[in-house]
Amino acid sequence: MKLLLHEFRAQQLLFWRNREAAFFTFLLPVIFFLVFGSIYGNSTITKEHLRAAPFLQAGMIGYGVASTAFAGLAISVVVRRESGVLKRVRGTPLPPAVYVLAVLLSTFVVFLIEATTIIVIGRVLFSVPLPDRLLSLFFALVIGSASFAALGLGLTGFVRSAEGSSAVINFVYLPMALISGTFFTPRDYPGFLRAIADVLPLTYFTKLLRNVMVRDHHLWSELGSLAVVALWGVIGAIAAVYRFRWQPRDG
């Protein structure tokens, strides 16, 4: 436990010190919320007579989990692996599970701060009411963060070099964020995009967030979406168990 806390502190320091990564994973969803919220936050979604801002807010938290727990985590793990840092850590008495747990915990805390920031900005700038189902929201964030982190760790096994990691991971996560409807509702997408959206975990996580945050649903009334997100998480975890490496490619 003491070791976990020791490593968690180091991981937090490392995350916030790495300015590029902190901007890319933490700040970008916040900035997108500010920009798009200003552009179309006040337009209405005709079908339900709801303002767009709350939808966008939930969508940007969905985008946040993809950028923080999935893309950001995967890139930093590949960079650490290829620079030999993971190999070195593996050579110390620190149990590998403690290291992985500290990294996951640190990622979750970053995502939690990000989600809170987006909620506060929504309240202050775009008059979005604070979410009522706080406990449901919290557990949704935990499950989403865990599933996307598992997917991110699983993906690292398929990325060969630190140089290529941003390219490969962005290639996966940016289209996913767009197709899953974190920015716009996928309802009006052409059929083939909707077909892709229908299998992506982020589609279900965003839907889950919107139902919990905007429509005040309980988490347990969203078991279908939750199951899809968790299933993807399990797939990611299996890939991580079989493909995760501590050593760089060439040694």
Next chain:
Amino acid sequence: MSTIVVRDLVKSYGSNEALRGIGFTIEAGEVFGLLGPNGAGKTTTVEILEGYRKRDGGTVEVLGADPQTAGSAWREQVGFVLQSSSLYPNLSVSESLRLFAGYYAAPRDPDEVVELIGLDEKRDARARTLSGGQKRRLDLGLALVGDPTVLFLDEPTTGLDPGARRAAWDTVRGLRALGKTVLLTTHYLDEAEQLADRVAVLTRGEIVSEGTPAELTGGAVETEIRYRVGSDEVVERTSEPTRRLHELTGEALERGEELDALEVRRPTLEDVYLELTDE
């Protein structure tokens, strides 16, 4: 009991036999040099001893344990410097040392380690801002902060400028004074000669010679005698230089000739090495 025991160690990568049954032992407090050209199998050997690679055959013991199955109690006792620098670029020297010190049950004081590796003035500098030599010293510091009894140094000075190499040598000499058992790999002869108590020459997966640097250069290897006859240079190798030189000079005196450019050379470690590792 020896600190490190290697017997009949075999390792292949596909059809490439990286290690063809090598063996050596290292005693407590000894600095042992594994010398060889690139691709000889040095890093493979060290990584098997560190527990990073699985061997195909033979026995390996480090501190009485098999590195392949040894646990965290064993890792408390063993420190590594990997072949390439592996640091968190955004942590300072003292933050890095403190982080790694926290992984060990009985670490050295990080402030003491900072002095030991000569980075006092850089203690608050981020690792990314350090020079190549300073990074290697921090690598060594991270290996030392757990206060290990055995240290593996895989080419600790490759790529350093001469000044930084000298500084690294001083640090390794300091390790001997601390009573550490050190396995050092290098492809620099002078480094092995300067630092190691005993040297094994590894080439193409086999140990071709082993002994103290003095043993390697003395004894078995022949002395070289060179001289010139007209425009031709004559090179002779002999294991009895005194007798051969006496014969040569005697004959020359009888003929009333001078042996032009006469030279008698005892082989340096470099000659021995080049001879041993020659294709």
